[in-house]
Amino acid sequence: MSNYFEDLAHSVIAGQQDRVKQLTQQALDAGTDPVEIINQGLISGMNVVGARFKVGQMFVPEVLMSARAMNGGMELVKPLLVGQELPSAGKVVLGTVKGDLHDIGKNLVGMMLESAGFTVVNLGVDAGPQKFLQAIKEHKPGVIGMSALLTTTMLSMKDTIEVLKEEGLRNKVKVIVGGAPISQDFADEIGADGFAPDAASATDLCKKLLA
Amino acid sequence: MPAKSNYVANATPLFSILSPAQCEEIFLAAEEVLERTGVTVHDEEARDILKKAGCWLDGIRVRIPSAVVNQALNSVPKRVTLCNSRTGSRDVLLEGNNAYFGTGSDTPFTIDPYTGRRRRSTKQSVGWACKVIDALPNLDFVMSLGIVQDVPLLISDRHQFEAQVLNTSKPIVTTAHDIYGFADIIEMCEIIAGGEEELRRNPFMTLYAEPISPLQHAWEAASKLVLAARKGLPVVYTPCVMAGGTVPATMAGVLTNGLAESLSGLVINQATREGSPFIMGGVFTIMDMSSTIFSYGSPEFNLLMSALADMAHYLKLPMFGTAGCSDACVVDEQAGIEAALSIAMTALSGPNLNHDVGYIEYGSTSSLEYLTINNDVIGMARRLVRGIKVNDETLALDLIDKVGPGGHFLAEDHTMKYFKTETYYPELINRQRYDAWKENGSKTLFQRANEKVKDIIENYQPEPLPQDVQKRIRAIVERAEQKVH
Ligand code: B12
Numbered sequence: 001m002s003n004y005f006e007d008l009a010h011s012v013i014a015g016q017q018d019r020v021k022q023l024t025q026q027a028l029d030a031g032t033d034p035v036e037i038i039n040q041g042l043i044s045g046m047n048v049v050g051a052r053f054k055v056g057q058m059f060v061p062e063v064l065m066s067a068r069a070m071n072g073g074m075e076l077v078k079p080l081l082v083g084q085e086l087p088s089a090g091k092v093v094l095g096t097v098k099g100d101l102h103d104i105g106k107n108l109v110g111m112m113l114e115s116a117g118f119t120v121v122n123l124g125v126d127a128g129p130q131k132f133l134q135a136i137k138e139h140k141p142g143v144i145g146m147s148a149l150l151t152t153t154m155l156s157m158k159d160t161i162e163v164l165k166e167e168g169l170r171n172k173v174k175v176i177v178g179g180a181p182i183s184q185d186f187a188d189e190i191g192a193d194g195f196a197p198d199a200a201s202a203t204d205l206c207k208k209l210l211a
Numbered sequence: 212m213p214a215k216s217n218y219v220a221n222a223t224p225l226f227s228i229l230s231p232a233q234c235e236e237i238f239l240a241a242e243e244v245l246e247r248t249g250v251t252v253h254d255e256e257a258r259d260i261l262k263k264a265g266c267w268l269d270g271i272r273v274r275i276p277s278a279v280v281n282q283a284l285n286s287v288p289k290r291v292t293l294c295n296s297r298t299g300s301r302d303v304l305l306e307g308n309n310a311y312f313g314t315g316s317d318t319p320f321t322i323d324p325y326t327g328r329r330r331r332s333t334k335q336s337v338g339w340a341c342k343v344i345d346a347l348p349n350l351d352f353v354m355s356l357g358i359v360q361d362v363p364l365l366i367s368d369r370h371q372f373e374a375q376v377l378n379t380s381k382p383i384v385t386t387a388h389d390i391y392g393f394a395d396i397i398e399m400c401e402i403i404a405g406g407e408e409e410l411r412r413n414p415f416m417t418l419y420a421e422p423i424s425p426l427q428h429a430w431e432a433a434s435k436l437v438l439a440a441r442k443g444l445p446v447v448y449t450p451c452v453m454a455g456g457t458v459p460a461t462m463a464g465v466l467t468n469g470l471a472e473s474l475s476g477l478v479i480n481q482a483t484r485e486g487s488p489f490i491m492g493g494v495f496t497i498m499d500m501s502s503t504i505f506s507y508g509s510p511e512f513n514l515l516m517s518a519l520a521d522m523a524h525y526l527k528l529p530m531f532g533t534a535g536c537s538d539a540c541v542v543d544e545q546a547g548i549e550a551a552l553s554i555a556m557t558a559l560s561g562p563n564l565n566h567d568v569g570y571i572e573y574g575s576t577s578s579l580e581y582l583t584i585n586n587d588v589i590g591m592a593r594r595l596v597r598g599i600k601v602n603d604e605t606l607a608l609d610l611i612d613k614v615g616p617g618g619h620f621l622a623e624d625h626t627m628k629y630f631k632t633e634t635y636y637p638e639l640i641n642r643q644r645y646d647a648w649k650e651n652g653s654k655t656l657f658q659r660a661n662e663k664v665k666d667i668i669e670n671y672q673p674e675p676l677p678q679d680v681q682k683r684i685r686a687i688v689e690r691a692e693q694k695v696h
Contacts, residue, residue, distance in 0.1 A: 056501045060503065152388055
């Protein structure tokens with residue numbers, strides 16, 4: 001079976017969705033444990049993708065193709081996971097803060113997190129403290145990530161953290177921040193748990209915070 | 212004199228990326244995008260204006276018939292003039308292939324010329340930048356080179372404008388947080404110009420706004436286009452698109468999508484008031500698919516800039532270009548290479564109002580040393596564009612014969628007459644011989660630039676605004692500050 005898993009992982013890395021689906025179906029037909037397929041084939045392929053992206057050996061569209069291929073396999077496995085939770089690296093709520101419309105960076109962070117096995121709830125742009133608060137109550141994420149590209153809107157990050165404190169939720173969720181004007185100093189100043197300068201390191205940061 | 216017929220001369224170098232047929236193809240494709248896919252407009256007033264102009268509305272989605280685009284292209288002025296704020300002198304003629312250079316605006320960070328460290332930009336750093344721009348002869352207009360962060364941030368745009376207009380008399384391309392910020396800035400400008408109509412006749416500023424790719428006009432942007440038209444003031448509208456990210460990865464796809472955004476902005480502006488001055492922008496580039504930056508130095512960025520300039524000339528629209536900027540995180544060899552390429556290509560293709568000179572770190576940081584070095588690069592590029600004049604006087608056959616084999620030209624009247632106009636002498640670029648260079652401290656280009664920057668900051672005096680005008684501007688800044696408290 002080990003060769004088979006290798007083949008599956010390689011197809012994920014190569015971003016070949018049809019091949020991934022075909023191999024996954026074959027394994028299921030042969031009675032392989034769905035959790036094994038996920039962990040040893042699909043996710044193990046994505047782990048390689050993540051590492052290669054980090055060192056510049058793979059590019060964003062290639063990573064997204066791999067993620068798409070992985071999801072193709074996941075769709076087939078999911079219905080068979082009766083009673084078991086789909087393995088997830090954790091849940092992250094992401095949003096671009098109030099007054100800010102820069103969203104491509106935040107979306108990239110979301111896509112990269114999903115590729116690394118996180119469940120992502122994307123609040124879109126113009127997300128104020130109340131929107132984050134509601135999302136925390138509804139989705140119970142391990143991490144919330146706020147994105148701001150404007151010095152005028154980065155202040156809203158602090159407001160959100162204050163609201164979380166008032167609601168007694170601050171200790172229940174990790175808060176991370178990012179975007180062009182954000183720095184580690186700023187993150188410390190407003191009492192966030194972390195800052196990451198790009199999507200690859202945002203993924204590492206979430207893994208670290210939820211470990 | 213013989214009769215010399217069928218003689219064709221290049222008065223300047225010829226340089227183009229797109230042929231007229233290719234320009235037409237891309238323009239028609241952009242019109243098709245506007246008719247078929249349309250854009251979203253997140254401002255009710257702008258949507259009403261578009262509806263009255265003959266556009267098709269479907270909620271916030273607006274599809275624009277080609278005839279409406281053509282009408283806007285007919286009504287928009289083919290030229291915009293920007294003036295000196297102190298004298299009203301009409302210095303910057305945005306038309307044809309005239310290429311002017313200036314800085315970029317709101318970088319969160321700047322390199323401190325005294326400590327060499329990257330720090331957040333302040334009112335003082337913006338004031339310094341404007342002084343330096345004012346003093347450099349090859350810089351024609353000003354953008355702030357930093358976002359002011361040591362004042363209440365929600366009204367920092369008023370402070371930023373004050374810091375600019377006190378320190379330079381060159382025309383200003385100004386950003387603002389929203390239309391309320393713009394309203395205050397326009398009021399300041401009207402005071403300086405001596406009235407609303409005076410400002411309209413001799414504008415020394417232009418407003419600035421951006422659509423959101425792909426194909427969206429946010430409330431901020433649409434309302435600024437409407438405000439500019441109502442006020443009869445020029446507005447720069449500039450899509451910042453990333454190949455493979457917010458627009459297709461193919462260069463033709465980038466141009467089509469970006470142009471569709473510009474043209475729909477033009478329609479909002481012209482449908483509000485026909486004949487309003489409008490400057491088409493475009494920072495068209497790639498997203499680096501490894502680091503995910505919006506690149507300010509890639510070859511594609513230069514290629515797209517020149518191609519868009521061809522488009523602007525084809526459509527007879529004044530254009531806002533981008534040059535003299537870099538992805539390098541410090542002012543190093545990479546920064547120099549990227550500036551030289553972009554400034555040369557920009558000068559050769561002739562977009563009109565070219566900004567972002569002095570940006571490093573993909574638009575996040577500004578450097579006054581880089582700006583000062585680029586002042587020389589712009590001078591060099593302008594020399595290239597002046598080309599080679601060929602006539603009896605410049606061929607100099609009589610002189611060549613007079614000096615003859617083995618002589619020299621150093622002491623000839625002809626040399627005296629032409630050596631300065633035919634040659635460009637940069638200020639900071641080294642042409643010293645080794646020993647002289649060593650004797651002068653073995654300084655690098657960066658060190659020489661740093662000294663010049665400090666000299667300007669410490670010794671240069673920009674033309675002041677009259678005392679009472681300064682006071683009235685201050686009052687507007689204070690009024691805004693009161694409102695946030
Ligand atoms: C493209 C762009 C735009 C586009 C945005 C389109 C979109 N859909 O996002 C448009 C044209 C709409 C735009 C508009 C404006 N912009 Co703009 N924009 C840029 C530009 C050139 C690139 C940004 C970008 O998309 N980069 C590529 C993406 C992939 O990278 P990224 O956003 O940095 O995201 C990465 C990391 O930061 C990180 N990250 C991001 N978010 C998060 C969140 C978390 C939790 C974590 C961990 C990490 C993380 O990971 C991401 C992926 O690797 C920057 C320049 C710059 N240096 O950033 C200016 C810039 C950000 N913009 C600026 C300005 C001033 C504006 C405007 C105000 C201009 C105006 N006056 O109209 C408007 C504001 C509109 C608004 N209300 O938001 C300034 C900001 C100055 C400031 N500090 O306030 C900049 C720095 C340019 C400049 N030097 O003047 N802009």
